[in-house]
Amino acid sequence: MSQAKEPTRKRRSAGRVTLNEVARAADVSAISVSRYFNQPEQVSPPLRERIEAAVQALGYVPNLVAGGLASARGRIVGMVIPNISGPIFAHTIEAFSDTLSRHGYQLLLASSYFDEAQEESAVRAFLGWSPAALVVTSHFHSPATEKMLAEADVPVVEIWDYRPERAPLQVGFLHHQVGVQACRYLLEQGHRRIAFVQNSAPGDFSALERRDGYLEVLAEAGLEPCVFAPAADCAPFEAGKQAMVALMQAEPRPQAIIFANDNLAAGALLAGQRAGLKLPDDMAIMGFGDYPFADMLLPSLTTLRPPSREIGELAALRVLQHLGAIAADGEVPRLNLLACQLVVRESA
Amino acid sequence: MSQAKEPTRKRRSAGRVTLNEVARAADVSAISVSRYFNQPEQVSPPLRERIEAAVQALGYVPNLVAGGLASARGRIVGMVIPNISGPIFAHTIEAFSDTLSRHGYQLLLASSYFDEAQEESAVRAFLGWSPAALVVTSHFHSPATEKMLAEADVPVVEIWDYRPERAPLQVGFLHHQVGVQACRYLLEQGHRRIAFVQNSAPGDFSALERRDGYLEVLAEAGLEPCVFAPAADCAPFEAGKQAMVALMQAEPRPQAIIFANDNLAAGALLAGQRAGLKLPDDMAIMGFGDYPFADMLLPSLTTLRPPSREIGELAALRVLQHLGAIAADGEVPRLNLLACQLVVRESA
DNA sequence: TTGTAAGCGTTATCAC
DNA sequence: GTGATAACGCTTACAA
Numbered sequence: 001m002s003q004a005k006e007p008t009r010k011r012r013s014a015g016r017v018t019l020n021e022v023a024r025a026a027d028v029s030a031i032s033v034s035r036y037f038n039q040p041e042q043v044s045p046p047l048r049e050r051i052e053a054a055v056q057a058l059g060y061v062p063n064l065v066a067g068g069l070a071s072a073r074g075r076i077v078g079m080v081i082p083n084i085s086g087p088i089f090a091h092t093i094e095a096f097s098d099t100l101s102r103h104g105y106q107l108l109l110a111s112s113y114f115d116e117a118q119e120e121s122a123v124r125a126f127l128g129w130s131p132a133a134l135v136v137t138s139h140f141h142s143p144a145t146e147k148m149l150a151e152a153d154v155p156v157v158e159i160w161d162y163r164p165e166r167a168p169l170q171v172g173f174l175h176h177q178v179g180v181q182a183c184r185y186l187l188e189q190g191h192r193r194i195a196f197v198q199n200s201a202p203g204d205f206s207a208l209e210r211r212d213g214y215l216e217v218l219a220e221a222g223l224e225p226c227v228f229a230p231a232a233d234c235a236p237f238e239a240g241k242q243a244m245v246a247l248m249q250a251e252p253r254p255q256a257i258i259f260a261n262d263n264l265a266a267g268a269l270l271a272g273q274r275a276g277l278k279l280p281d282d283m284a285i286m287g288f289g290d291y292p293f294a295d296m297l298l299p300s301l302t303t304l305r306p307p308s309r310e311i312g313e314l315a316a317l318r319v320l321q322h323l324g325a326i327a328a329d330g331e332v333p334r335l336n337l338l339a340c341q342l343v344v345r346e347s348a
Numbered sequence: 349m350s351q352a353k354e355p356t357r358k359r360r361s362a363g364r365v366t367l368n369e370v371a372r373a374a375d376v377s378a379i380s381v382s383r384y385f386n387q388p389e390q391v392s393p394p395l396r397e398r399i400e401a402a403v404q405a406l407g408y409v410p411n412l413v414a415g416g417l418a419s420a421r422g423r424i425v426g427m428v429i430p431n432i433s434g435p436i437f438a439h440t441i442e443a444f445s446d447t448l449s450r451h452g453y454q455l456l457l458a459s460s461y462f463d464e465a466q467e468e469s470a471v472r473a474f475l476g477w478s479p480a481a482l483v484v485t486s487h488f489h490s491p492a493t494e495k496m497l498a499e500a501d502v503p504v505v506e507i508w509d510y511r512p513e514r515a516p517l518q519v520g521f522l523h524h525q526v527g528v529q530a531c532r533y534l535l536e537q538g539h540r541r542i543a544f545v546q547n548s549a550p551g552d553f554s555a556l557e558r559r560d561g562y563l564e565v566l567a568e569a570g571l572e573p574c575v576f577a578p579a580a581d582c583a584p585f586e587a588g589k590q591a592m593v594a595l596m597q598a599e600p601r602p603q604a605i606i607f608a609n610d611n612l613a614a615g616a617l618l619a620g621q622r623a624g625l626k627l628p629d630d631m632a633i634m635g636f637g638d639y640p641f642a643d644m645l646l647p648s649l650t651t652l653r654p655p656s657r658e659i660g661e662l663a664a665l666r667v668l669q670h671l672g673a674i675a676a677d678g679e680v681p682r683l684n685l686l687a688c689q690l691v692v693r694e695s696a
Numbered sequence: 697t698t699g700t701a702a703g704c705g706t707t708a709t710c711a712c
Numbered sequence: 713g714t715g716a717t718a719a720c721g722c723t724t725a726c727a728a
Contacts, residue, residue, distance in 0.1 A: 015501055016478075018705055029715045034707060044713060059499070064476035065422060066705035068413045069720050076456075076477075084445065085438035087640065094432040094459060101458055106473055108424075109457045110449055111442060125454055128412035129424070130364075151407070153363055237644075266644045273646065292435065293641030296585075296614045298621065366721055377699050382723060392697060414721035417704050 017058045026054035037062055068130060077319060078108040078126030079135040080119050087262075087291040088308065089137070092159065095312030096135070103325045105132060114203060116142040127152050133319040139163050140205075155322045157315050161206065162337050169322075171315045171336045175206045178304050178340050179213020182258045182286050185342055187221060191256040191284060194218065195226040195247055197268070199260035200239035202232050207260040210288065214258055226254060230264075240267025248275060248283070255284065256348060262287035262294055262303055269297055269347065284348035288340075299346030307338040314338070365406045374402035385410055416478060425667060426456040426474030427483040428467050435610075435639040436656065437485070440507065443660030444483070451673045453480060462551060464490040475500050481667040487511050503670045505663050509554065510685045517670075519663045519684045523554045526652050526688050527561020530606045530634050533690055535569060539604040539632060542566065543574040543595055545616070547608035548587035550580050555608040558636060562606055574602060578612075588615025596623060596631070603632065604696060610635035610642055610651055617645055617695065632696035636688075647694030655686040662686070 023030040028047055036043050036051045043051070054060070068074030077100055081089045097107040108129060110122035120142045126134060127148060133155040141149070149156050149168070162172040179196075186194050196214045199207040211227060218225045228247060230239035240259060244267070247254055259265035265287030272279055279285060279299050287294065290305035314333060320326045371378040376395055384391050384399045391399070402408070416422030425448055429437045445455040456477060458470035468490045474482060475496060481503040489497070497504050497516070510520040527544075534542050544562045547555040559575060566573045576595060578587035588607060592615070595602055607613035613635030620627055627633060627647050635642065638653035662681060668674045 016705095019707095020705075030705090031707075031715060032713090035714090038707085042713070047714085059495075061472060061475050061496070063417075063478065063705055064473075065413055065416045065478050066720090067707070069411075069417050069722085070705075070707040072707095072720070074413060084432070084442040090433035090438055093457075097432065097457060097459060101470070101473070104473075106477070107457050109441075109445060109455050111445060122449065124409055125412075125449070125452075127409050129454070130411065130413050147407075148409070270644065270646060291641075292639070293644050296618065296641050296645060298618065298646060364721095367723095368721075378721090379700085379723075380698065383698090386723085390697070395698085411721055414704090415723070417706085418721075418723040420704070420723095 016063065017060045018063070019060075022051065022054045022058055022060045025058060026050040072130060073132055074130055075105045076108055076129055076131050077105050077133045077135065077316075078110075078123070078129070078131045080110050080112050080122045080126075081137050082114045083111050084109070087289060088306070091308035092312035092315075095309040096316045097312075099313050099316035100319070103320050105320070105323075105325070112137070116140065116145065120145045120148075123148055127154070130154075132323050133157065135159055135315055135319070136168075139166055155319060157318055159311050159315050164337075169318055169336065171311055171318060171338070173307060173311075173338045173340055175209035176213040176216075178288060178306075179210035179215075179258070180217050181213075181340065181342060182210075182288070182304060183214045183217035185344075186256045186258070186284060186286065186348065187217070189256070189284065189348065192223060193226070193252055193254045193256070194223070195228060195250075195254035195257045197240070197243040197247075197257060197259045197264055198227065198229045199264065200230040200232060200234045200236060204260070210258075210260065226250070236261065236263035237267040240264035240269075241271035242267075244268035244271040245275070248272065248277065253283075256286070257283065258286045258288075260288065262289040262291040262301060265301055265303070265347075266291075266293060266297055269299070269301065273298075280347050286348045290343050294343070295345060297347070302345045302348035303343050304340040305343050306340050310338050364411070365408045366411070367408075370399065370402045370406055370408045373406060374398040420478060421480055422478050423453045424456055424477055424479050425453050425481045425483065425664075426458070426471070426477070426479045428458050428460050428470045428474075429485050430462045431459050432457070435637060436654070439656035440660035440663075443657040444664045445660075447661050447664035448667070451668050453668070453673070460485070464488065464493065468493045468496075471496055475502070478502075480671050481505065483507055483663055483667070484516075487514055503667060505666055507659050507663050512685075517666055517684065519659055519666060519686070521655060521659075521686045521688055523557035524561040524564075526636060526654075527558035527563075527606070528565050529561075529688065529690060530558075530636070530652060531562045531565035533692075534604045534606070534632060534634065534696065535565070537604070537632065537696065540571060541574070541600055541602045541604070542571070543576060543598075543602040543605045545588070545591040545595075545605060545607045545612055546575060546577045547612065548578040548580060548582045548584060552608070558606075558608065574598070584609065584611035585615040588612035588617075589619035590615075592616035592619040593623070596620065596625065601631075604634070605631065606634045606636075608636065610637040610639040610649060613649055613651070613695075614639075614641060614645060617647070617649065621646075628695050634696045638691050642691070643693060645695070650693045650696035651691050652688040653691050654688050658686050 019033050020030050023033045112119035135157045137160050156168040158168045160172045228243045230242050287303040290303045294301040317332045321328050367381050368378050371381045460467035483505045485508050504516040506516045508520045576591045578590050635651040638651045642649040665680045669676045
């Protein structure tokens with residue numbers, strides 16, 4: 001303070017207030033200021049007060065980059081998700097981010113669009129920030145990504161699908177089980193001729209697992225399956241219409257249809273309605289995803305809700321446990337396998 | 349390589365391959381490896397090849413934390429958005445993130461839930477990472493946030509609303525204009541008794557600006573306005589129903605209704621339908637937002653689509669221009685004021 | 697074009 | 713409980 005105003009800064013610096021300046025103002029050592037932020041309980045009240053005052057007076061904001069370099073662990077967590085704006089992952093991201101930031105961690109986010117190369121470059125960039133942890137979606141990665149994830153000394157969580165046989169921590173649900181749930185429900189409702197409509201996107205392997213769950217239940221019940229595959233890569237909404245038109249005329253006509261997702265189901269719902277079908281009496285319809293529009297349709301859509309928010313929150317809690325930011329035996333669910341919830345509305 | 353395997357690492361380090369190790373392997377100086385990554389054109393082809401080989405062989409991933417500290421500018425951009433999972437901002441985030449990462453920048457994301465305190469803590473945390481730029485939503489900030497943003501030596505962009513009178517760079521649209529557009533369209537369709545239904549969320553000031561646009565147009569046309577305010581804080585879907593029920597019985601009954609957003613409009617649509625109204629003949633309905641369900645309703649919803657994706661992309665381009673990552677006179681739109689697009693469907 | 701030296705702001709280590 | 717000192721891995725400044 002009594003020093004001459006530094007004539008010209010020796011080199012660079014962002015021109016920000018530093019830890020050392022705070023230390024000088026509070027008349028303590030730099031390390032005490034550091035402790036004030038990181039282990040306050042190790043600083044005596046008198047010092048604490050002086051530091052507090054100096055921090056306030058100078059408007060000091062800790063430089064997390066420098067801290068990250070010195071400690072080799074930044075309070076940053078990277079997440080790679082297929083997409084941000086779809087109806088599926090947004091809640092996961094939000095819950096993940098909120099849970100993290102509640103504990104002082106920040107979210108570094110990138111989307112992969114189901115493209116392994118994009119995922120790889122995101123993971124590479126994230127690793128450069130020496131993140132405290134990394135979260136990736138699904139278990140499909142390029143070999144280079146697998147290698148980076150394995151070699152990086154960073155906790156990795158794979159979300160969405162639950163793959164107990166894989167090494168990284170898994171937080172998700174079983175798609176197969178979704179098919180089982182949907183089909184069982186329709187059986188309970190008294191339906192016997194139950195069809196399944198696949199997704200038009202050929203890369204949607206999860207949807208095929210749901211179909212397999214459906215097939216299994218029908219086989220157990222001794223009933224004949226009926227799987228419809230829309231034209232590849234046609235828009236989901238259109239694919240649903242297409243499927244509905246085809247199945248309405250099938251012989252024998254199905255009493256109920258499970259669609260690979262709510263988009264398909266919505267397309268089908270409208271097609272059926274425009275064709276004069278009385279839903280759900282003429283045909284019961286189920287979707288998957290519980291997209292926001294599901295209860296705005298007429299009839300509203302019976303569907304299965306994936307635990308999107310739960311996955312995001314639990315993944316964050318696991319990460320925090322791993323980092324020691326929260327107790328390992330706290331009030332966190334033990335299991336990483338979550339369940340989809342059957343949402344019964346009007347369409348089935 | 350011929351050295352003994354380091355007995356125990358001197359102190360900490362993440363155990364990762366460093367720039368120096370690459371330099372040693374390639375038999376060049378560290379700074380040349382640094383240049384290889386940052387200004388490749390300044391490195392001669394022979395060196396470049398040797399470095400390339402060493403990088404590959406060692407699987408080197410640059411430590412961006414160290415780089416950020418040394419250069420006082422990390423390739424990271426912070427964004428604070430009200431929410432991630434709503435239908436509104438997701439596209440903005442996605443476009444922003446994608447545009448950034450295409451140029452080697454990463455997105456640090458946090459949500460504020462329209463809460464100034466949460467925004468403040470997010471901004472503070474972000475500043476600690478010495479971001480290359482900061483993006484915040486709207487122009488409502490706490491005094492402390494304003495101060496941090498002003499003092500931080502970082503480009504700041506405010507998105508969503510367009511407020512030319514404010515100092516930070518603005519990228520967005522005019523809500524007032526949205527009300528004007530909607531009302532003009534309905535007038536063109538021959539409607540004369542046009543109502544406006546406000547949002548039930550009292551904090552939604554933007555919706556009030558849209559209402560004012562509506563009022564202005566009606567006044568110009570010499571027509572009587574009719575504004576309905578649903579019970580405060582009731583769920584938007586319910587609020588829409590409530591408004592519809594009330595306005596159906598109004599004397600004289602409106603010929604058309606503009607809703608503050610698509611959620612309200614959807615609630616109204618269903619309420620009208622269940623009451624046996626023939627839409628849009630008995631009543632034309634318009635929303636705002638073009639939420640994903642808008643074209644799945646029956647009748648599908650005529651609405652105004654905010655330039656969500658465009659805002660995200662343009663904000664990113666502005667940031668990149670400011671950082672010199674792309675040419676300032678490139679193929680980027682000159683104007684930061686974007687427009688909402690009228691999406692005519694069946695309901696009006 | 698390439699290299700040397702210093703320093704970015706913090707925390708780990710060890711001594712008091 | 714508190715402090716001096718040396719890293720952390722990279723880039724700026726300057727020299728060759």
